[in-house]
Structure formats: C-alpha cells, structure tokens
Amino acid sequence: MLVGDTLRNSASRAPDHLALIGRSKRLSYAEFEGSANRLANALLGLGLDKGAKVAILSNNRPEYAIAYFAIAKTPYVSAHCSTRSIASELTYVLNRIGAEVMIVEAAFLPVVREALPQLDREPRLILLDEAPDTQGVTFIGDFVEGFPDDEPEVDLEERDALAITLTGGTTGFPKAVLVSHEARYASAVAAAEEFGIGEDDIVIASTPLFHTAGLFVWFGTAVLQGSTIVLPPAWDPVEFMNSVEAEKVTAAFLVPSQLN
Template sequence: MNLASDLERHAAERPAHAAVLFEGRRLSYAELDAAASRLAQGLRTRGIAAGDRVALYLPNIPAYLVAYYAAQKLGAITVSINAVFRSAEVEFLLADSGARVVFTVAELVPFVPPVRGGRTPALEQVVVCEGEAPAGGARLEAWSAGFEPSFAGVDCAPETPAALLYSSGTTGFPKGVTLTQSNIASNIASAARCSGYRPDDRLAAFLPLFHVYGQNYIMNAAVHAGATLALFRRYVPEQVLEAVGRERITMFFGVPTIFIGLLAMDLGRYDLSSIRYEMSAAATMPEEISRRWTERFGRRVYEGYGLTECSPFACYNDLVEHRFGSVGRAIEGFELA
C-alpha cells in the first residue's frame, strides 16, 4: 500500500479534474501527480529512500501537496513543522526527527538551522518552494527538472511509518507521533465516508496542513475521494467567504472560534449557497454555538473528536443521530472505554 496511490488512481481515471484551487490557479490531478512524481525522482537521485525523514516547513501552498506525495511515493516519512515556529522550535524538530531534507519558503529560511549543524547533523539540504533560494540552497523546480511525469509509489507494508507529526499534548513540549500507512489510510477512508465526500465537492482548506486535522481529515481524505481542495494560505474571513461564492465551495471545515466569529458577522453580502456541509473539530464546540448555527442556517455543524495519535478521527457526531453537546459515536475500528 502507499498513501500516494489515491492520487495516482485519480490522475489516471480523471486526469483533468481539479485537485487544487489556489489564488486563481488550478492544478489538476494529472498535474499534481506529475509534479509529485518528478520530485520523487529528484529526491531518489539525491539519496532519499524509504524510511528517510522529509520535513515540510511550509504554509498552505500547492507545494505542500507536491512534497508530501513525492515523499510518500518513495516510502519516506513526512515530518510536519508548524509554519509559525521559529528557530528554536524548528531546530528541535529537525534534530529530533533526523530529517535529511526540509522543504520551506524563502521567508522561513532564516529560521532553518545550518545543514549538517551541531544540533542537526542529519540535515543535508534546504529546498525552497517559493521565493529566492539562499546561497547553498536549492529550488523545488531544480530538484524536479528533467524527470518523467509518472512514478509509481513503492509498495509499503501496512505498519510502515508514513508521517511524523508533533503534538504538544498536555505538557506543551512537542512529542513526535508516528502514523503508519494503515493508520492514515483507514482513517481518511472513514473521514470521507462519514462526511460524505464526493468527487464534485470542493473543500475549503484554510486550516493548516501541518496539523493532523488539515492534513488527514481534509487534504488526504479529499484526495482519497477525488474531490477538490480550495486551498488558502491562512484563514482570512473575508477572503474565504468571497471564495466560497466564486469557487462554489461545498464543504466548510473549521474550529469553534471560527464559527463563533462567523455568527458575529454580517454574512448577507456573501453568496454561501453552495455550502452543503460544515464540520468543527480540534476543540470542544459550545452547545450554544452549535444550536445558533443550526437555527440560522438550517444545517447542523457536524463534529469530530480524536487525537493526533488517532490519525486523528475517533468519534463523529453523527451519522445516525446528531446530539448537541456530544462528541458522537466511535467510528469503525475504535472503541470507547
């Protein structure tokens, strides 16, 4: 198995279908798979192989998906680094993970420690995906140039580590959480089934892809279903709301504070008629907010509960009976004790 197989399947079956919409640009499934394939070959040429750590210190830009699926095609392990972290945190995560290469953008390069430094001896290369590369750095385009647009992902055992995400847990000190191919594949299939993703759906993806909610429940599950990601660098309410009408976004994912903020806004000037589904996760949704949303829009806000260690989905409110104030029922493969 390989997490990139969903991307490869849709690139073959529906090559022209939009995979990503971003700042006026459109990336089809065929284009996304070709970009990931070329980069996978570029990584392999530079010695990156199955089990190696590939760090993603990136905002929400299309290159995130390219680098993520390129690493997955090789059986490498993606290491997600919060894009708001700065020097001390970045150095710690790169050292702790043993990442050999880090993908980033020019504005974040100053916070990346020196390659083969005292604390990061495994780090060999910094690859810049947006902006100018510093002296000694490399550009994403250069690492991808000259390679074939097709590269099939290696076959991985279900228990093979696929991703390393860091969770602060209850202590505030980052802890690495290793998720396997099977962990992620089974969880994104459950996410797509419970939320009812369809190929014609367009998912608002403004939550950070370095977080397990954005990375698995939204990004990976959307690619699993062959849907389209409407990608945003960050959550700016006016920009997102205008894009809903312009791009006909159908699924909206947030956290409770976002729904609280939206309820306080005058939304009358925005065309939100395309939205058919809303979901909240990552924090407890106040029952009052959930009720107010339902009263105002006539739709309930579905809720998910889980942990980074769960990939992250464990409970869903609900396929059978929505209850205000509940985290819902355990999904398939999980038991509540």
C-alpha cells in the same frame, strides 16, 4: 492501500478534473499526480535510506500538497513542521527526527537559518518559491529538472511509516507522532463516509496541512474522493468567505475558533 495510491487512483479516474486551487496556481489531478511523481523521483535520486525524514515547513499551498504526496510515493517519511515554530522549537524538532531534507517556503527561511547552527545534522534545503537570498538552498524547479513524471518504482507496504506530525507543545516541546500508510488510509475512508464528500465537491482546506486534522482528516480524504481542494495559505475570515463565494465551495472543515 498506500496513501500515494489514492492520488494515483483519482488521477486515473478523472485526469482533467480540477484538483488544487491556490492563489496563483490551479492543477488538474493529472498535473497534481505528475508533479508529485517528478518530485518523488528526484527525492529517490538522493539515495537516502528507507525511513529517512523529509521535513516540510510551509503554509497551505499546492506545492505543499505535491510535496506530501511525493514523499508518500517514496520509502521516506514526511515530517510536518508548524509554521508558528520559533527557532528553538524548530531546532528541537529537526534534531529529534533527524531530518535529512527540508522542503521550505521562502517566508520561513529566516527561522530555518536561525536554527541551522544548533542542528546535529544540517538538512538539504529545497525551496518552494523564489527568495532574494538563496545561498545554501536549491530551488525546487532546479531540483526536479530532468526527472520523469512516471510512477516511482518502490517497494512499499501498508504498514510502512508514512508521516510524522507534531503535537501542540502547550506543556513543552512538541512530540513527534509517527503514523503508517494503513492508518491514514483507514482514517480517510472513515472520514469520507462520515462527511459524505465526493468528486463533485469543492472543499476548502482552512486548517493547516501541518496539523493532523487538516492533512489527514480533511485534505487526504478529499484527494481519496477526487474532490477539488481550495488551499488558502493562512486563515483569514474575509479571504475564506471570498474563496467560498468565488470557487463555489460546497464543504469546509473548521475548528470552533474559526467559526467564532
């Protein structure tokens, strides 16, 4: 199965079920699916070649989730950049993968602009939110305007490339790891069985979506199962506990440093 199909199936089963909870946005599965389709169709409108890299640099938020699934519905490959990257690291990563498009949160525009002069190819910048200086970027609302929310018509296979995540880079620059639709679907199915989460669960995504564990093992599994997903933008133990209480969270994926 293709990763994009997991969202489509969950939206088909329960379109009105709450899918994403952000700080200022709540989306049903039907809204999540429609937004992903619209962005996918807009990206296809760029006419890029199969395998073109679309980088994402953002904190956890509903728009990140939409971008990931939008790219999964195209022949392009999403590349997930660490929000902790300094300009030299970002330059290395973007040059290494050859990103043609970058979807970025306004908070990270300064580091992106610092990296731009050193890039072999300047990617088209799509902004997830409002910013005081939008020179050289396209706001995502303008980018998707006029495109339909229908399922994109593309020819994809399970072994096609899906995404690139980056290693931690503790001994040098981060390494790019390419994964397929088949691999990430299989890991989501296995994780769903292991964790035992389902449509009635309200899960919280407290590890970064730019990380393999946060994106594929936890978030992707929750979408496969049709769970409700709370997306706090960054780790904060007080906000975490407040979200757990306010949203009646039933499942969380945490690393030891967060538990401590």
